[in-house]
Amino acid sequence: MATIKESVRTRFAPSPTGFLHIGGLRTALYSYAFAKSQAGKFILRIEDTDRRRFVAGSTEKIYQILKIFGLDWDEGPFIQSERVAAGLYRKYAESLLQAGHAYYCFHPSETKEEIESHHQQKQIVLRDTCRDLSAAAAAARIKAGEKPAVRLRLPDNQPVKYFDFVKNKEISWNSDYLDEVMLLKSDGFPTYHLAVVVDDHLMQVSHILRGHEWLSSTPIHLLLWQYLGFEPPKIGHLTAILDPEGGKLSKRKHNVSCEQFLAAGYLPEALLNFVMLLGWAPKDNRELFSLSEFVANFQKGSLQTANPVFDQKKLNWFNGQYIRQQTDDQLFKLLKPFAPEGLSEDLIRETLPLVKERLTKLSDYREMVEFLVNDFNLEAELLVQKSGGEKSLVKKQIEEAIEQLQQISDWNHENIEKVLRRLVEKNNWHLGKLFMGLRIALTGKTITPPLFESMVLLGKTKVIRRLKGADSAI
DSSP states (O other), rough: OOOOSSEEEEEEEOOOOSOOBHHHHHHHHHHHHHHHTTTTTTEEEOOOOTTTTTTTHHHHHHHHHHHTTTOOOOOEEEEEHHTTTTHHHHHHHHHHHTTEEEEEOOSSSOOHHHHHHHHHHTTOOOOOOGGOHHHHHHHHHHHHTOEEEEEEOOOSOOOOEEEEEETTTEEEEEGGGGGOOOOTTTOOBBBBHHHHOOOOHHHHOOEEEEEEEGGGGGHHHHHHHHHTTOOOOEEEEEEEOBBBTTTTTTTTSSSHHHHHHHHHOOOOHHHHHHHSSSSSEEESSSSOHHHHHHHHHHTTTTEESSSEEEEEEHHHHHHHHHTTTTTTHHHHHHHHGGSSSOOOOHHHHHHHHHTTTTTTSTTTTHHHGOOOOOOOOOOOOHHHHHHHHHHHHHHHHHHHHHHHHHHHOSSSSSHHHHHHHHHHHHHHOHHHHHHHHHHHHHHSSSSOOOOHHHHHHOOOOHHHHHHHHHHHHO
C-alpha cells in the first residue's frame, strides 16, 4: 500500500439504527489505521438524519463500542441532526437549485417497503415528473402552502468515473442509468447523499474507506462534489464479508453485531485481530497483531480485492490465543461474570489453571464448571456406552471405585490418581474407559476440566454421593 504524503483525514460515519455490525467495525478499524499510520486524523460523525430508522441509545452504544476496541477519534463526534438546525444543508441544496442542478419535488416520499415493492415488480423510475415543472409553477405551489423536497437533476448521457484506491481500478457509470435521488426532504432534513458530501468537504476528509454496498451511491456523490465546486476525496470500497454458507454476512442467519460477540465472551482484542485480517494482508504470514502493531504495519500490507469469508473457527482460535495470554488475575475478572451462581471466588480461582487451555470463549466457562455447584440428571445410557458398553462391568467399576475412594483420608490429586490407577492394574481394566465413566458419573459430561483436579474441587463427600447415585441409576 503506497504511502500518501498529503495530510490524511479519514472518517467513520455510522448511522445509529441499531447495533454496530462487524463490517462497520472493520470500516472503522481500517479508517483509523489508514489515518494513524500516516500521522493523520480520524474523525467520528454520526449520520442520524433518517429519523424513521433512528434507534434511541444507538449513538451512545457506538461511542462505547469504539472505545472498547481502542478506536479513539481525534475530532467529533459530529452529529448531523444537530447541524440541520443551523440551516447548513439547506444552504447547499438552495445553491444547487439556483444553478439548475436540482429541482423541487412535490410527490410524497416513499416508504422503504414501497421502494422495495417497486424493485420487486421491476417498476424502477429514475426521473421524477416534477423535474419538468417551471420555476413559476413550483413557486406557486410553495406559495400555496405545499412543502417540497429537493431532488438532484442529472445530465443526459454523461460519463461519471473515479479511481478506486482499494480496488485499484477506474470505475464508471453513465448518468442515464442513475437515479435522481432526493437531497433534501420536505421536513428540511437532508438525505444521506447531500449530508455526506457537504460534511466530507467541510471536515476536510481526504480519504474515504467504506463498504462495497455504498459503491452505487458513489456516482451521485461525485456529481454533487462537482456541482458544489468541491474537490472530491479519494475513495476506496472495501470487500464484502461473506457468510461461510454463501452470500453476504447477514443478521438473518448469524450473530453479526459487536455487542453479541462481546456478550458471548469474545475478547475485544481477539475480535479486533480477527477483523483486521478480513480484507487486509500483511507481507508475511503473521496473524497476531495488537492495535498499535496493526497501525505500524498497515501501510506495509495490502487491502485485498477478494471477498473474505467469516470463518467462525478462526475467530474461536484467535479468542483462545488471547484468553491464554491473560494472567490469572485478568482471567479471574473476565470469567467472574460468566461463572454459575454459587461458585465462590476461591473456586473460580482454583479452576483457572484447569480451564485456561480449554476455553474457546468466556461463556464456555459456565457450562464447563457448572457441575461443581449444580447437580444434574445423569444419562445412564451415555455412561454405559462411553465406558465400554457392558452394564455389569461399569457397575462393578463404580462400586469398587467408591470402596477405594472412601478409604482416602488425605483427599488430593496424588492419592486419588494412585487409587484409581491401582484399580485399573489390579482388574486389567481399560484406563481410558474407566476414567470416562467416572467423568460422566461426576459431571454429567464427556468434556470437562481434568478428572482428578475436578474430583479434588468437588470434594470427597460430593464425589462419593454422585458415584453412588450413578451406581443406582445403572
